[in-house]
Amino acid sequence: MNSLKKILIIGSGQAAIYAASEFRKNDKYSSITIFGNENHHPYERPPLSKEFLMDKKKKDEFLFFSKNFFDDHNVCFINKKIDSVDFKNKYLISFDNKKYFYDKLLITTGSTNRKVEIDKEIDNEIYYLRNLDEANKIKKKASEVNNIAIIGGGFIGLEIASSLNQQNKSVNVIEISNQLMGRIIPSPIANLVKAEHEKNGNKIHLDSKIKSIEKINDAFKILLENDHIIETEMIIGGIGSIPTTDLFNNSDLELKNGILTNKYNQTSVENVYAAGDVSNFYHPLYKKNIRLESYQHAQNQGINAGKNIAGIKSEYLSVPWMWSDQFDLNLQLTGLCDDYHEIIERGVDTENGIIHFFIKDDKIVGACGLGLVGKVGRDIRIASKLIEKQTIIDKKILSDLNQKLNPLLKK
Amino acid sequence: MAEENWIEVGKVDSIDMEDLIRFDHAEKTFCVYRIEDGFYATDGICTHEEVHLEDGLVMDDEIECPMHQGIFNIKTGEAISPPACDDLKTYPVKVENDLVYINIP
Ligand SMILES: Cc1cc2nc3c(=O)[nH]c(=O)nc-3n(C[C@H](O)[C@H](O)[C@H](O)COP(=O)(O)OP(=O)(O)OC[C@H]3O[C@@H](n4cnc5c(N)ncnc54)[C@H](O)[C@@H]3O)c2cc1C
Numbered sequence: 051m052n053s054l055k056k057i058l059i060i061g062s063g064q065a066a067i068y069a070a071s072e073f074r075k076n077d078k079y080s081s082i083t084i085f086g087n088e089n090h091h092p093y094e095r096p097p098l099s100k101e102f103l104m105d106k107k108k109k110d111e112f113l114f115f116s117k118n119f120f121d122d123h124n125v126c127f128i129n130k131k132i133d134s135v136d137f138k139n140k141y142l143i144s145f146d147n148k149k150y151f152y153d154k155l156l157i158t159t160g161s162t163n164r165k166v167e168i169d170k171e172i173d174n175e176i177y178y179l180r181n182l183d184e185a186n187k188i189k190k191k192a193s194e195v196n197n198i199a200i201i202g203g204g205f206i207g208l209e210i211a212s213s214l215n216q217q218n219k220s221v222n223v224i225e226i227s228n229q230l231m232g233r234i235i236p237s238p239i240a241n242l243v244k245a246e247h248e249k250n251g252n253k254i255h256l257d258s259k260i261k262s263i264e265k266i267n268d269a270f271k272i273l274l275e276n277d278h279i280i281e282t283e284m285i286i287g288g289i290g291s292i293p294t295t296d297l298f299n300n301s302d303l304e305l306k307n308g309i310l311t312n313k314y315n316q317t318s319v320e321n322v323y324a325a326g327d328v329s330n331f332y333h334p335l336y337k338k339n340i341r342l343e344s345y346q347h348a349q350n351q352g353i354n355a356g357k358n359i360a361g362i363k364s365e366y367l368s369v370p371w372m373w374s375d376q377f378d379l380n381l382q383l384t385g386l387c388d389d390y391h392e393i394i395e396r397g398v399d400t401e402n403g404i405i406h407f408f409i410k411d412d413k414i415v416g417a418c419g420l421g422l423v424g425k426v427g428r429d430i431r432i433a434s435k436l437i438e439k440q441t442i443i444d445k446k447i448l449s450d451l452n453q454k455l456n457p458l459l460k461k
Numbered sequence: 462m463a464e465e466n467w468i469e470v471g472k473v474d475s476i477d478m479e480d481l482i483r484f485d486h487a488e489k490t491f492c493v494y495r496i497e498d499g500f501y502a503t504d505g506i507c508t509h510e511e512v513h514l515e516d517g518l519v520m521d522d523e524i525e526c527p528m529h530q531g532i533f534n535i536k537t538g539e540a541i542s543p544p545a546c547d548d549l550k551t552y553p554v555k556v557e558n559d560l561v562y563i564n565i566p
């Protein structure tokens with residue numbers, strides 16, 4: 051049977067496991083091997099900064115699929131780091147110099163945390179959160195200290211700040227810009243998140259650039275450029291991430307803020323696909339390339355890659371969506387919120403949910419909501435569907451709390 | 462024969478078309494749905510995480526979780542879209558004299 055293929059996947063995260071599962075649904079016999087440098091069954095990362103840090107969930111409670119996934123789906127897992135790929139001769143080289151040949155390759159190496167660079171001695175003492183081992187290290191150290199400083203007021207930094215606060219830690223968040231979570235979040239919503247942190251006792255420092263960090267015994271003295279001083283026993287960095295593509299530098303693979311892929315997950319090299327955080331993919335709806343770091347994207351693009359590798363041509367059309375949980379609040383973001391004509395607000399408080407719809411040419415292009423758990427999910431989902439269908443919207447309905455948004459989907 | 466224990470949920474009109482209400486009974490939470498094909502009931506908590514489905518989106522015969530967009534079939538409880546992978550339990554529903562009842566064994 052010469053139609054049997056050898057499929058290799060680099061990276062054993064979310065996109066990888068969903069791709070393998072989907073591939074297997076469509077091709078029962080070709081071999082699939084996943085290489086991963088983490089010695090864990092693939093797991094969900096979102097709980098790492100949330101329930102896991104707060105001791106509300108154990109590792110076994112957030113694995114993808116069951117522990118028998120690999121046996122049940124006849125998928126092989128090799129716990130090795132891949133150092134490089136020979137695209138011409140179609141093989142991978144692992145850290146121990148072994149070669150693994152493929153017919154089709156999927157790259158799902160995810161992203162890597164950007165590192166704070168202040169002073170070599172201090173830099174090595176900064177904690178980061180990307181994986182389970184790092185989460186365990188943070189948990190252990192946090193249990194030994196009371197004061198923690200987080201550099202970076204992005205989603206992950208703020209989630210860590212929320213979780214450690216709920217572990218009774220005193221937390222300072224240092225953010226260089228004048229708003230939390232970057233420009234994509236409407237400032238009224240970012241301000242509500244800031245207020246929630248402050249209400250719970252976290253100190254948020256905006257417009258704060260670090261001038262120096264001094265180590266004094268086991269503690270640190272952080273001096274900000276505005277001369278404010280923060281004394282802390284532990285520093286965690288959360289200043290964003292970059293796609294993990296270092297192993298492809300100087301290769302034929304076209305890289306530009308990640309691995310360039312088309313709507314079928316194909317890269318610039320034949321028979322090589324990419325999915326998840328690492329891919330900078332062409333989105334037919336937006337008619338441009340975008341790179342996303344989100345759970346739903348890793349899942350859905352992984353599934354799409356699995357289909358295409360199995361020979362079922364499938365366009366990737368998912369509308370971007372992500373969420374963040376901080377204290378009792380759930381934030382959800384859909385679409386792209388960087389190019390719009392006006393913003394329409396729905397809702398007045400987080401108890402019942404507030405949503406900002408971003409409108410361009412009478413269509414929703416993005417939406418951002420904040421509310422208690424469950425309060426914004428439905429309308430954000432409706433927004434995703436309206437974005438996908440590019441429906442012309444009666445804007446009055448969006449801001450009228452007396453009208454449900456569901457009927458808009460019937461248009 | 463399955464045990465019968467019909468519990469009154471409320472008036473037919475208390476549930477909008479293509480929508481659901483949450484119904485709490487004996488320390489358990491259920492969702493009771495009204496769709497084109499009639500009334501249905503499932504467990505009220507998502508099988509992915511402990512999240513109430515009451516605020517989810519009902520479309521045709523599907524309920525989508527408001528937390529991570531897992532989707533279930535309302536009639537069968539089947540998990541049809543990840544991250545949900547375990548099915549929801551379903552419960553028989555009947556309408557009598559303009560009242561909706563759910564059978565909770
Ligand atoms: C702490 C945290 C919280 C998050 N919370 C949310 C959230 O609330 N909502 C949301 O939407 N998204 C969230 N995300 C984002 C989401 O988890 C990611 O977008 C998703 O995991 C990306 O999946 P992926 O498969 O592309 O990469 P990953 O899941 O990161 O998997 C990549 C894997 O490849 C491995 N790898 C890399 N290079 C090699 C190599 N050379 N050889 C072998 N293996 C290699 C890595 O070690 C890793 O195991 C969070 C992420 C983190 C880190």
Ligand code: FES
Nearest residue numbers: 507509526529531
């Ligand atoms: S809690 Fe329902 S899909 Fe995650």
